[in-house]
Amino acid sequence: MTQALSHPTIDVRVIPPRERHPLIFGTFHSLADGAAMEIVNDHDPRPLYFQLQEMQPGRFTWDTLESGPDVWRVRITKRAAAASEGRCCGGCGGA
Template sequence: MTHSTQGTTIDVREIPPRERHPLIFSTFRGLAAGEALELVNDHDPRPLYHQFQAEMPGQFSWGYLQAGPELWRVRIQKHGGAHSDGRCCGSCGGA
């Protein structure tokens, strides 16, 4: 994982599969609204997109920067949180 003024890049090609999604979600949760991470992978991370849709609907945007055939790069941007507009998301107890 690398950090720069441009954002965070996670290259999961050398990370054991069982550690990939926890690392990606942990990194994403640490982003401020408007920040993004770039994911680098050797296959289309479509299952990850569906997991984001299930766990964080409306909280991110997903855009392919490169779509194979040997390398995929995806930009995942964090949207404003449910509390940024003064409303509760209903799942955190108002924290």
């Protein structure tokens, strides 16, 4: 992983395949709300998009910066959680 000026960049082309997704998900988890990370790959990372969508629905934006044929780059930005996520909304009166 290298550090870009404004966000971490993970060049998965140089990372063993079994270590890629854990590194990506760990990096995403460590991002502050509103922060971004960039992924560089040698193939279309769409399967990663669907896996992240399953794990973190609505919690990120996905911007394609470069789309092959040799290099794919995407920026993933972490969105803020909904205000009521994990907390009582008060609608039930605390019951």
